[in-house]
Amino acid sequence: MNELIITLRSYIILSFQDLANIKNTIQKRYINLSSTERAQVLSLAIHNLLDKHLSGVEEQYRESLKLEILANTLVKHIYDINRFDIFDSILKLGVDEKTRLDLAESWLSESVRTPVPRWALENYLMDEYQFSDLTTNDNSDFTSLDQRLDAPVLNFPKPLELNIHRTSKISFSKGWKYRFSYEAINRFIARNFLVISILILIGLSTTFILSLLLKPQNDTIDFDLSSSLDYQVYEGLSALDKVYLIDLSQGLTKNIKVSTDKDKTISFAVKKDAYPYGLTSQLRYFKYENFDYFRVKAYISDARNGLIGKAEHFNKVIYLSYINDIDPLLLLAIIGQEQAFIPVDHHESSEIINNPYNVYHSWTEYNTTLRDSTQIAINTIKNRLKIAPKNISPFVWLNQTYAEDPNWNNGVRLIYIHLLSIGRP
Secondary structure (H helix, E strand, O other): OHHHHHHHHHOEEEOHHHHHHHHHHHHHHOOOOOHHHHHHHHHHHHHHHHHOOOOOOOHHHHHHHHHHHHHHOHHHOOOOEEHHHHHHHHHOOOOOHHHHHHHHHHHHHHOOOOOOOHHHHHHHHHHHOOOOOHHHHHOHHHHHHHHHOOOOOOOOOOOHHHHOOOOOHHHHHHHHHHHOOHHHHHHHHHHOHHHHHHHHHHHHHHHHHHHHHHOOOOOOEEEEEEEEEEOOOOOOOOOOOOOOOOEEEEEEEEEEEEOOOOOEEEEEEEEEEOOHHHOOOHHHHHOOOOOOHHHHHHHHHHHOOEHHHOHHHHHHHHHHHHHHOOOHHHHHHHHHHHHOOOEOOOOOHHHHOOOOOOOOOOOOOOOOOHHHHHHHHHHHHHHHHOOOOOOOOHHHHHHHHHOOOOOHHHHHHHHHHHHHHHHOO
16 A cells, blocks of 8 residues: 555646646636636636546545545645545545545546555555444444354454455456556665665675686686798888788688696697788878977978978978878978978078979979979879889889989988988887
């Protein structure tokens, strides 16, 4: 019954906000009525609302029940009416106890759709509402029959079935369904949350400890790799730059040895297919990357006295590198090789800055703007590197198109390596 009472209290029929909304609606709709007349309309609306929740209550008791509900709530300035207020008002009606019991049982079955065994309802009413022992009257026929037959009356405990009136097996199944409902389980968890949490922690701790105890003490694995390497040695950006792509798809396990101390030795063969840089395209190497902007700029403008290191020129190169996704240090290395970063004191530096890459042969033949010449240089580099073989230096490949001097690639490569050491140490 406790779960049922909690459910009844949680089902709000009329809230304070609902009451306020009804009053506002009446005041707007019936603006021409007096305050007394509007109060009568409000009372009628509340009565109609309560009527919808009184299924199972006979008509002859409805009016007195509604007055009882209002007397126990609104008259006492309690503006929230729930299902328990109806249940409580039924049990306080001015009629005999058996009638109140019948009304409560019928209302629970038809309005709440939660049939309650009569014996459970009787016990609750005797405990909470001081009802008399209704079961004594129900068994009067059996007692009088015993007396008429002059049979001795034995004080055996009353069977459970004798306490059930108008309650079928279906009622029992619905009662048990309620006891194991979602709300009942939630309430059980809320009441016993601390105990459940402790049990879960104990379970997790036990599982963790057992996993540690059952874990093998020595699972060290030593790999003995035997392979036949056949690759091309290629020096990339520096003498130390030797990168190879290893193909493990041909790896075959030879054997697995387990020593007496449980150490495992695995031997297998590995095939290595070598590719310089480990890349499928040289272009992928020269993607845009962040670098130490101030250190590189200071080196060009201060140490090399280069005009390209001035902010108004330097920033144009960096910006175009960013939007075209190409390494700005490569562009600066080419400017360093072509024009020694354009010394500030050169008498034609203002003209050279317009085409420091010498695109279209020379800055003297094609004198445009720094933005235009930078974009042309970027397009040339990207188009050339897209078709570069994997076994050739990207600088050598650029040299074949970009410059006639066969040593051009060495100069650009060394400057690029130096800028890398400054900007990306």
